[in-house]
Amino acid sequence: MSTTKLENPALILIDIQKGFHDVAYWGGDRNNIKAEEKSSELLEIWRSKKLPIFHVQHCSSNPNSILNETNSGNEFQDIVKPLEGETIIKKNVNSAFIGTNLKELIDNAAITNLVIVGLTTDHCVSTTTRMAGNFGYTAYVISDATATFNKKGLNGEEFSAELIHQTALASLNEEFAQVVTSDFIKEIV
Template sequence: MSSTKLNNLALILIDIQKGFDDIAYWGGDRNNVTAEQKAGELLGIWRAKNLPIFHVQHCSSNPNSILNETSPGNEFQDVVKPLEGETVIKKNVNSAFIGTNLKELLDTAKIENLVIVGLTTDHCVSTTTRMAGNFGYSVYLVSDATATFNKKGINGEDFSAEIIHQTALASLNEEFAQVVTSAFIQQIV
């Protein structure tokens, strides 16, 4: 894969919210404990270069959800907290494109290349990545700036967070996105 500098490049930070700090709530195990830090490092680069940034916030319509707007868990984590003037996209489904103006904002700004980071790899990150690829954007999904939680299989199997993460990335790579590292992204920005 070439490390040529890219133009028309936006950073999309998906659901990096305080509610995901409650590992027990989400299953009890998590991978990539430095994912938010890596996302924050990329955000710092984007800010320094004055590049387009889109913060996506999951606002669950379930009043009992840790990600409901009335819950402290809905807040962005401090490491990626939006600055005044940065775009915040609020959603209540898995895709950042459904029920939002994200595509319109990207198209108006003539964005062609997306760098996606966030939580969780197999849910909102995957769904947004798939739609972005289907919409024709060149998508770079950052493996070390995404993370997920363990899952129970349909037959009661225990699947580790790392297995869930790796299989989600494998399903997306070369089909909807190029799965890359944060170090790679730093070379092309």
């Protein structure tokens, strides 16, 4: 393993699946169009340094969901497709820690630093990050390697993907994680 400024950091790629290409299905607009590209750049660094990688795959229990295992939308996007031997964590709720062995794998590898990327900022990224912080891990959420979609408010008002993204990141920052850019992480890994 290569030397890094972070001790044994794990990269957790959350739900970077083909179903998220269907923007209309998720809300009609999306921010951070290059989030997958930034995630892929970090993945290549992790691979080159032989650092721990966890690919999280949302496997919806709803048979009509675009992310159900029977649908092609469940597949990982090609840009971050796991290589043979890389760990895949399958989940069916928002947190990658619930109903999976992720915590056990992280703890058994003595990992304390988690770098989190993926989709969507306000759902699975946020929920996983909150649990990571509560478990005592040092978490880094990568602002330009995460993204989300437009949302409707309780009274039907429209909230932009960028507003939802920024609000979710603000809620996580310095409480559950440090929100940083991919360039920042590249400097310390």
